[in-house]
Amino acid sequence: MMRSSALSLAMGYVALGLAALVLFAAPLWYAWQVTIQEGRAEYLQIDAQRLTEVYRHEGADALKSFIDTRVGMQIAGERILLLTDASLHPLAGNLRAWPAAVPATPGNYKVNLGLGDRGIQEALVHVTNLGQYNLLVGRDNALFRPLQTRFWYGLAAAVAVLCIAGLFVGIITRRALMTRVHSIRQTVSAIIHGDLKHRLPTHVNDDELNTLSRTINGMLDQIELLVHGVRNVSNSIAHDLRTPLAELRSRLEELSLIRPSTEQTYTEIDGAVADVDRVIRIFDALLRLAEIDAGMRRSGFVSLDVSDLAANAVEFYEPAAELKHIDLTFRSSGSLRVSGDPVLLAQALSNLIDNALKYAPQPGSIEVAVQRSAGGAEISVSDHGPGIDEAEKNKVVQRFYRGDASRGTPGVGLGLSLVQAVAKLHGSSLELKDNGPGLRAVLTLTIDESGVSPRETAPPEPAAAAVAPSTLALP
């Protein structure tokens, strides 16, 4: 049997109970004994004194008849009386002979006596000298003996009850605990063997074990979510990498099979390099996503002006938009500082603009705006393209998901998931709103008040700055 914490706890309580019992009983016993001894000695002394009075006033014969009367009257055995002459020859009383163990000198003694046909254990006797006579008075302790015995029995019973109850409670607790531990163990071993769906059993009442189980279940939920995510991603990776790799393989195989002209071989090789580049790009995007998800990039956080960041991104995409006859405009309510990773935020914003450029109708318009909102610094990219269906909004931020609208457009389906991951790293999330028609993608970042100079803490000039668009369109 394994060591049980419940059992040893119960044992501990039993030991404590016994100690308390002893601490209570010992002084009681001592006080009782002392009181009885003293009371009895005093009683004997009074008895002896009364007999001495009789002897002094009425003489030895009167004492003898007095003793005989008392012995005859009394209930057998309770009182011990003996009067002897100087040579310890019995003259009166209920003892047949002077007990050998008692000297004929005055004092109190404890002896074993034979009274009639029965023996008396540890009788207390008092000896007095009356002229040439010796007087012995004593009392049988039998009266108190049952009381003592009952006391000891009671004490023993209390100990026994305490031990048995302790053991019983210990075993019951242990069994209950073992049942729960066992069920936890079974669940955990099922989880160890790979089935993450199991959860620890919990009860309605909130005891320690239950609280622990709940916490562990929370942990398991998180682990399952992560594992599920990893599994999803690896499936997607397998799928999305397999396609370009398959193309690459068939391209190379065909090349070695057909052995075309040199010029065509070069073209095919260029195509193969492009295929490899596509694979590398997917890898890079995934690695960066993994890196962001792991939350490792917080080291890159600095205080930066999102308005600047957005202006640069808009400027960067301006020529590309112009080429597509899309009017890319930028609107800002002034400098807004946030704490963030400049590389990742720039990439997220660039992904959003790139996305908008892909779906905005040509000719059309896209507006990038930075403004202070209730939630913080709000960066939005709005287009008037097809937008995203309500049902699809959750899916588009998933890795490798590509909506129907994106079929036939370049991209690997990681753009919005990267934006989402970057937003999450910055304690925000990507909101995809309806722009009626079109899509309005919004990122809200916490404003870094500490990094703001006093001049900038003043609320942005209302209408003037917010409405007048500072368009960066190139001539």
Added chain:
Amino acid sequence: MKILLVEDNERVSQFVIKGLQEAGHTADHAATGRDGMFLAASEPYDVIIMDRMLPGDIDGLAIIEVLRKAGKRTPILILSALSEVDDRIRGLRSGGDDYLTKPFAFGELLARIDALHRRAEGVNHEAPLTVGDLHMDPLTRKVTRGNRPITLQPREFKLLEYLMRHADQVVTRTMLLENVWDYHFDPQTNVVDVHISKLRQKIDAEFERPLLRTVRNAGYTVTASE
């Protein structure tokens, strides 16, 4: 140029050494950190290409730190399979001058080596730049071709300035992204190409001889030669 490559992968080494030699450079190869450290310390190189992860006890960054402490100022390009931004920063902080992630296009490597070498030769940021009949004065920010003034947006000016400082060299898209826009990521569409074609409109359109040329599978170059 005399170049040292410290790289343990045999295939990559062969490919890089061969490519460097074809580009007209002298290239030495060290396969271990120990050999690399010895060569780098004893021979005068123009540029060192250092793999970050080397077999054995000495890692690439440690070698760079030792060289820098010993007072060697040779430009060093770090090659690494680690693409995380933090690794990049750590690499540059240890004394590396540029950082290139594996796998890489050889053109990218060559272009970066050229840029490093040029930078090490010392640049006068105020001296006027001239390529053929294209002139740029970084101080007055005036650009002329022939005798005709050319008006450029600030970013276009920065782009042209970078290209002209690396005249006759290939400059890759990634180099432009990093140095002109400070973007350390790969935008999904070829936005850089659009910027280049806009710039080309301004400096080359009305002239017989184009100066800003596209180098296939590599990037761009500004050159006056044929």
